[in-house]
Amino acid sequence: MSAAHVSLRLCRPAHPDAASAGGRVVGPWVAALEYADPQGRLVTLCERPGVVAVLLGTLYDQTLDGALNRYRTVGDAFAAQLEGSFALLILDLEAGRALALTDRVGLRTLYARHTGNAITVSTRPDHPDFSAGSLSVAAVASMLANGYLASGLTLYDGVRALTPSDLHDLRVEGILSAPYWTLPFHPAEQQRPVAADAADLIEVLRAATARRVRASGERPYLSLSGGYDSRGLLGLLRPACPNLRTFAYTLPPAR
Structure with a gap:
């Protein structure tokens, strides 16, 4: 196909x-x-x-x-x-x-x-x-x-x-x-705690995940690779998607 x-x-x-x-x-x-x-x-x-x-x-x-x-x-x-x-x-x-x-x-x-x-x-x-x-x-x-x-x-x-x-x-x-778009770079705030930057990153990730879920139009599926990215997405998706389906790729046994 x-x-x-x-x-x-x-x-x-x-x-x-x-x-x-x-x-x-x-x-x-x-x-x-x-x-x-x-x-x-x-x-x-x-x-x-x-x-x-x-x-x-x-x-x-x-x-x-x-x-x-x-x-x-x-x-x-x-x-x-x-x-x-x-x-x-x-x-x-x-x-x-x-x-x-x-x-x-x-x-x-x-x-x-x-x-x-x-x-x-x-x-x-x-x-x-x-x-x-x-x-x-x-x-x-x-x-x-x-x-x-x-x-x-x-x-x-x-x-x-x-x-x-x-x-x-x-x-x-x-x-x-x-x-039509360029990546903006802003000067870092002096003396800003690392925890504040981490909190901002979490909110950005949550908002981006929510936009994608709204656009999916169906029950979302998530590919689990076993790495940090897929597990982090799973944590972000789980509260909003109780019926989330996941799948993983497997390799054939080594000969």
């Missing part, structure tokens, strides 16, 4: 008859949204007058429709008000804009290829528009030297991973990216 994914293909020049052929005219582009959700749980499509959006993943404390309301109200500043684990593609038909973004820490990844007359953005690193190109020598070298792909590299030439915490405006001249 294939994994859930979302993609956006933009090509130009746009033609007035594009809508009748199944595409949407968005400024200079003809746009086509593609998505798959084999289990019917991870992808949400929202179509409203003048704007269409598709979401892979979860928004905390709000729906996709609510996120679009914020976009209509405050413009690009809406992105800083989103929390969750998601990749989001938006077609603003009235303003002639195509936008892409992921959650601020990159739990979901979007990949992009821009060729002047076309842009493809997808959560699939092996999207056909990407894999049709040649392998990236720099990416292969990064994997061999470092064991990972550095600086947004992907396995294919001309394809890059979009930066998390940026709002990406897909334009003819290129992909214009601007940060």
Whole structure:
């Protein structure tokens, strides 16, 4: 079974008859949204007058429709008000804009290829528009030297991973990216007891856990790895989720 994914293909020049052929005219582009959700749980499509959006993943404390309301109200500043684990593609038909973004820490990844007359953005690193190109020598070298792909590299030439915490405006001249969130650093208070910092951390963890539980929509499940993280989450979840289910991964016996 294939994994859930979302993609956006933009090509130009746009033609007035594009809508009748199944595409949407968005400024200079003809746009086509593609998505798959084999289990019917991870992808949400929202179509409203003048704007269409598709979401892979979860928004905390709000729906996709609510996120679009914020976009209509405050413009690009809406992105800083989103929390969750998601990749989001938006077609603003009235303003002639195509936008892409992921959650601020990159739990979901979007990949992009821009060729002047076309842009493809997808959560699939092996999207056909990407894999049709040649392998990236720099990416292969990064994997061999470092064991990972550095600086947004992907396995294919001309394809890059979009930066998390940026709002990406897909334009003819290129992909214009601007940060919508930065990690704030505040000077430490002098003479503040360590116990006070620990209490603040506990409250932040409790609030974050509560947001995720509200967004789950079902009885939560927790993977127990045996480490401190999973046991700490179990302690945070237990008071609010008396019917919490847990599961663990096991390895086959050594031979």
